[in-house]
Amino acid sequence: TRVEKKLSSRITKAGVTENLSVDEPWTVLTHKKPQKGWTGYDPKTMRPPPVAADTPHMKFLSWNVNGLRALLKLESFSALQLAQREDFDVLCLQETKLQEKDVNAIRETLLQGYDNSYWTCSVSKLGYSGTAIISRIKPLSVRYGMGISDHDSEGRLVTLEFDNFYLLNCYVPNSGDGLRRLPYRIGEWDTSLGNYMKDLEQSKPVILTGDLNCAHEEIDIFNPAGNKRSAGFTDEERKSFETNFLGRGFVDTFRKQHPNAVAYSYWGYRHGGRRTNKGWRLDYFLVSESISDKVHDAYILPDVGGSDHSPVGLILKL
Amino acid sequence: TRVEKKLSSRITKAGVTENLSVDEPWTVLTHKKPQKGWTGYDPKTMRPPPVAADTPHMKFLSWNVNGLRALLKLESFSALQLAQREDFDVLCLQETKLQEKDVNAIRETLLQGYDNSYWTCSVSKLGYSGTAIISRIKPLSVRYGMGISDHDSEGRLVTLEFDNFYLLNCYVPNSGDGLRRLPYRIGEWDTSLGNYMKDLEQSKPVILTGDLNCAHEEIDIFNPAGNKRSAGFTDEERKSFETNFLGRGFVDTFRKQHPNAVAYSYWGYRHGGRRTNKGWRLDYFLVSESISDKVHDAYILPDVGGSDHSPVGLILKL
């Protein structure tokens, strides 16, 4: 079964593998061309420019892996190689789909050099949702969930406290087929999360990363008109995104850095979305306004395969 | 997904493929050596001796395919090649795991030259059980089930009437984990099936083939001592096999032909059973005593892969 998986990945995801070949998705990008004063990442390598050697900074990667065990079975994927190539300090994962009983075995083998890892699993539905933060640096404190039992049974949120900020890794509930969960998502989850972030912000700036399950604007989705009633692009979710996050002082770092970039972080498996770049930008780094000018770059790594999402990155000057 | 399946089959089932390479399973066989007057099949090719050109006969193959759609996806499997190689007149399948809605598409593409096919599916549990008979010759009549509604909802039995016999293709209920279904299996199914066969026998001889889910004697299983409480080798099932079938005048054709052959037709996937020949003989051709001397040969084709069972064969002189 291992071998089978690995071969299939090679076959079906050819070109979106570890060798960083620049594939379709990027060719239709309309990033601003690099120009004098450009701070964005290189549209050819899709990697950010180096940070000056004397500038203290931290590098974050955030990735909805759509099942961590499946990812780790892929021959085309190596966590170690990803770490060496991207050199992140902190890795945030969403949709690990792990059960509590599987966490220990995985945490110990996943990544050497990142000895601080914090995992949360859905206790209501096994093998569903699940998030984790894996860090080189030991945080000052850890919190699982937001302290509201209605929102904390699906392993969707981990908060780490560092010296200069809180880092929140979140997998926002999908509104689901027929938008059955839209009321919960908008009326309860998003508002509670916004409140929780504002609470934390009273002591330190906040970074929220993860799959926020909302493509904010038309530029963030391949077919805006056709998806007005699709989970993740309803007016309600987009409005909620603005009201609860942007309107409360959190900055969409990628969009701020790359105002005109058509760049996606998710491509559904269903209709060859990745091949045809029928994507959505659902994965974010939002930061408190007070630290938004410390962003060296926010970026997306669409060449990293193994999931229906690609990782997104943030480099923050300290 | 197609490609994936096919590759995996090549890899995991190497050696048990279409090229008829004689693999492990057979090397420990203790068939009687071919000798003067030997009528059994060649232990090297595992195929029966030819029938004299002027002897009218029919050739039957019977196979628990463990999911027909999965089998047909395998690159290593071709129904046409199987038909050409084995030249059967009638093919009986068990555990097709088809739903009614999938039958038509499959029946039309499965085998040219075998235009008479009769399919039955479980209506109680979708994708469970299911049997079929595929024939060159058009039968005189067809019957699905045995006319007892308690036993007819899982698509386990098809009866075809030919000129000189009834052919029953059956997938006997597995007694299940913890032997939870043993009482039903013994007390209801086996007895009802025996009665049904005796009823039919009043008009014509009967042939029963299929996965009878019982290894009759110690010789029919790799580890008799360790499986005394395993479904398929309990004393209750073995006794029922004798009482309801052998004791009522139906002959185990393979065992009659090859009294000392250690030969299996099933190897569980769970512990590399096929590789190590940890097998069971669960698949049979039983025939009415009145035609038991018309058996040219009964045999097993352990070199045919793609399922946890191998096909079994019968050649009957007419």
Next chain:
DNA sequence: CTTGATACG
């Protein structure tokens, strides 16, 4: 289309 849990073998 893909993951994972579950039933069944």
Next chain:
DNA sequence: CGTAGCAAG
């Protein structure tokens, strides 16, 4: 270990 249906995305 493997097939299949199911929920979920």
